[in-house]
Amino acid sequence: MQLERIGEYEWRVPIGTVEGMRVPGIVYGSEELVGGAVEDRAILQVANVATLPGIVGASFAMPDIHWGYGFPIGGVAATDADGGGVISPGGVGFDIACGVRLVRTDLSWDADVRPRIGELVAALGNATPRGTGAGGRLHVTRKDLLRVLTEGVGFPLDRGIGSLRDAELCEDGGVLEGALPDEVSERALTRGAGQLGSLGAGNHFLEVQVVEEILEPGAANAMGLFEGQVCVMIHCGSRGLGHQVCTDHVATMDRLMRPLGIDVPDRQLACAPLEHEASRRYMGAMNAAANFARANRHVLADGVRASFEQVFRRSAHDLGLLLVYDVAHNLAKIEEHEVGGQRRRVCVHRKGATRAFGPGHPSLPEAYRAIGQPVFVPGSMGTASFVMVGTAEGERKAFASTCHGAGRVMSRTRARKRIGGRELARQLEGEGILLAPGSPKLLAEEAPFAYKDVGEVVRSCEGAGLARSVARLRPVGVVKG
């Protein structure tokens, strides 16, 4: 496969790489990262996405790109919302609105938390349902579940969980308009009913982290971050409810492809024109699942609050426990962007990519309008995570998108063959990272060496102008499914 280098961190996948490409592919990343993606066949998936009807600009990939199904993980594609564009549920993925939330505290690692870290990780472990078959922190009736789907974090707020500030600092104010709970199947509701406030498994986690280095003081200050400070990062999504919404609607679109005369190189790219009834229904169900995902992270954050209050015997207010921001990295949204010198309404699919609006964007909360949208880039367990902000340049380049994490380089089976879970836990503890009890087998699958170097991913995003680094955090306590 021939890639054309068009910048230090920018590569073009020419039209013609696969038959039917309507736009070129553009991949951001260092030579090493992009080389890995070629070997991984993820670049071929970038080319496949470029065949979607109505795609505009280019089929983009972020530096943490790796092989997915249909879309690559790290893929961004925008389709024309006012003429011929499609929506593809596979371009959002099964874990609808999976995302990251960062909670800051006034606590210092050395003075306050280090002496109590064992107690804190145990409390967080107890407060965080996780793994297969776990229930959720908040039990809801069917009627209440439907409210979650339309109200997002508004529902738990109404129950007295969290503060209004938590909603303001969520992407979209914590609730996506346009949710259609009637389009969420009975099965999706059944899967979601017992899972509000649960972590799931796989790469989802809740981590206690320490701000190791501030890289941009102005933006860090606006987010209330300082060196030596303790924060909590939560990574999870819409659980079984979102998975089932995607399953249901991909199946519908798969059956529609032939009657609609749409041909795509991978069936997981199944899609329908935005104006089609099936798309309207999927968008409504997807927005509902996104509201569930936000409420889910909100309820998990309430467990964080309870754990800190229990361990430090002070109120969350007194501990300075506040939400920094909450952002999704699996979602499709109708947004306005400049395409070919014109403002156009487009449907931006971000699959393992984070929206990253630059400074001054009207949809940002007041607190961050001057610095740009906060973006959280979790590293693998055992390595650093980063806080970044969106840039004006990134808005122009890739529909305001940047990376979402480190990205896997090794299969789960291989990771497990290389290290046992118990050995890995001992190794991490030797490095000062404490783990809440969990499955040793699943832990091994998430070993740090199974992921790309997150530092290289972040450097590539900065080098390409997609986002700027604000702070680097290192993990000291991990809760995993």
Next chain:
Amino acid sequence: MPRSLGTAPTGKAGGTPDRGFAFLEHTADIGVRAWGPSIGEAFEQAGVGLATLMGMTATGHEHEHVEPIHVEGADAGGLLVALLNELVYLLETAGGEGLASLRVTRLDPASLDAAVKLAPARAREGLVVKAATYHRLRVFERPDGTAEARVYLDV
């Protein structure tokens, strides 16, 4: 990505040369390769492979019960994905029950009926499987007349 993709089974497999399943490597997710004397029997093996991955298998038990499944699809691959997604749903919502057996009772080009026997699951570690995907989906007859199916799961 592993060079062996799509060809070399990895991980713990189950079965005999006649029928069985094996896991296929994928960078972020995992695949199941299943085979049997007929397409229906290969699908049954794929279902057992899925339940094994989820750590939700069961042996016969006095509390076992049977759930009927009916799915529709555009072709054999679509039917396999629909069947596995039904199993994902059943196992996630069965309250600790696992798959004791799966039997495809009727299969035509656009629909399939199956009987799923559920019983209290053995306590085992397993992955949370989000769904079966259409990615690199294949169902085919092998030169010896037996059937094989390959499907990737999002975990």
